[in-house]
Amino acid sequence: MPPETTTTSRRSRLTPERERELYEAVVDLLREVGYEALTMDAVAARTRSSKATLYRQWKGKPELVATALRQCKPISPADIDTGSLAGDLHELVRLHDESEVKRDQELMRGLSHAAFQNVELFRALRELLIEPELASFAELVQRAVDRGELAVDNPARAFVPHMVFGGALTRPIIEGIDPDPEYSHRYIDAVVVPALGLS
Amino acid sequence: MPPETTTTSRRSRLTPERERELYEAVVDLLREVGYEALTMDAVAARTRSSKATLYRQWKGKPELVATALRQCKPISPADIDTGSLAGDLHELVRLHDESEVKRDQELMRGLSHAAFQNVELFRALRELLIEPELASFAELVQRAVDRGELAVDNPARAFVPHMVFGGALTRPIIEGIDPDPEYSHRYIDAVVVPALGLS
Known part of the structure; x- marks a missing residue:
């Protein structure tokens, strides 16, 4: 349901x-x-x-x-199905770029600050936003396993969301600028694809 | 100098x-x-x-x-030299764990909050803390290139800090808990090592 x-x-x-x-x-x-x-x-x-x-x-x-x-949220990762995991991740970036992502970066930054000072907000965000989002993302990854593209015991499999969100979260801190689609596509190809052993 | x-x-x-x-x-x-x-x-x-x-x-x-x-800061990445890049990254985690990292996570969280609301603090942190730290980290990565362990044109080379810090930053958001040494070592082996094509 x-x-x-x-x-x-x-x-x-x-x-x-x-x-x-x-x-x-x-x-x-x-x-x-x-x-x-x-x-x-x-x-x-x-x-x-x-x-x-x-x-x-x-x-x-x-x-x-x-x-x-x-x-x-304009995009549900589970609905993306290009036929390959790398393709799905690039499509996620592309759809995200079409949505109002620039305003959302400000919004999510403010909210993550508030969440670390407010335990009820932290709990609500995890339960009602992050966990359903991760479950949707896990479907996208599971399809790669089902296609035989990704081994069930691939050690990086559990870290796909960490890699994808980590690349975006660290850019302002490390490079002093927000992620943009060019950066996100490059990060997927340079980090996520080889870490998962995709070609 | x-x-x-x-x-x-x-x-x-x-x-x-x-x-x-x-x-x-x-x-x-x-x-x-x-x-x-x-x-x-x-x-x-x-x-x-x-x-x-x-x-x-x-x-x-x-x-x-x-x-x-x-x-x-108790640790300077450039001073770590175990003879391999994977070894250096694991040693960084080990040394970090010996320092007062738990108190520092709270501290850096509060500070990053302040930095996104205060442009002078953001600039000072980047110039006086993050950029010197990244330069020190780049020395550690450069030694791997000099040893022939990492190709100069490896596309993941520029993203080593993003991978290392991204793994730590995303854990509280994605898993609801702070990173610990076991997690960090696992992340290096599962993500950073294969992304860089190290063995």
């Missing part, structure tokens, strides 16, 4: 369109004011909802923010 | 012992209160110096903090 079905049944008071609208408003607010300054009052005002509805449906601000980010 | 010589001549009013004491006090204060709350007044009081001396010698808080972190 896809996660959307569970979400809808759990939150049956809102139509999918209304939910979508609400998630987008939360992400817009996050971009405008950051996590710390975002209030449930502001979300309620922006979306013309009652705070009671927001708390009933999402429990609290950390859960609402993490769910909104997950639902507004 | 080693960087220490330059430092001493530029800051000739303080003995190396006094400088060392001052740097350690700055790092202690950073651990206690974080970058934002650290004041030059507090550094002056803790080290029984005048604020005028601090500003004359280090220009400002970002430069003082970045220099103190650099000078208090």
Whole structure:
């Protein structure tokens, strides 16, 4: 059963369109004011909802923010299927570049700062955003195993997300600039492909 | 000329012992209160110096903090020389584990948070801490090229620091736990060694 079905049944008071609208408003607010300054009052005002509805449906601000980010993600790695693992990773970069990635880098940076100071946010982001995202990513990797492209016991197999996200995360620190598509494609070819023994 | 010589001549009013004491006090204060709350007044009081001396010698808080972190670093990658690149990287992990790495992870997390909100700190950290550290790391990699262990045009060569630091940076986000030596050694063998085509 896809996660959307569970979400809808759990939150049956809102139509999918209304939910979508609400998630987008939360992400817009996050971009405008950051996590710390975002209030449930502001979300309620922006979306013309009652705070009671927001708390009933999402429990609290950390859960609402993490769910909104997950639902507004434009790309699901599991949906990418080019026929090779290297091709899938390059396609992931390409799709990411088409989305609003520049604004998202600022957003995710602010959010990761907040997460290391706020244990509820850290937990909500891991449970509602990162773990589902990693599960989707694991499907993409599993297909390479199923195709016989990657050995089940390849020691780098468990580290595909670390490699992919690590290349992006370290560039600002090491080179002083944000990753761009040219960099990400180069990193995949220079690091991820040989580490996995792909050709 | 080693960087220490330059430092001493530029800051000739303080003995190396006094400088060392001052740097350690700055790092202690950073651990206690974080970058934002650290004041030059507090550094002056803790080290029984005048604020005028601090500003004359280090220009400002970002430069003082970045220099103190650099000078208090227990390990210089260029000094490691086990005879193989894989050996050097494992030795780096081992030496790091002997130092006060657990406290440093908290410290560097807080600092990277501050650096993305404060352009002077970001610049000072890059110039006075990260770039010298990367230069030292590049010496370690260059020795592998000189030994014939690594081809000059190996595409992963420029990404050794990204791989090493990326593995550590992504673990808390992806697995929810900080890196430990077992993890770091495993990451080197599973990712860095094959990406570089070492055996």
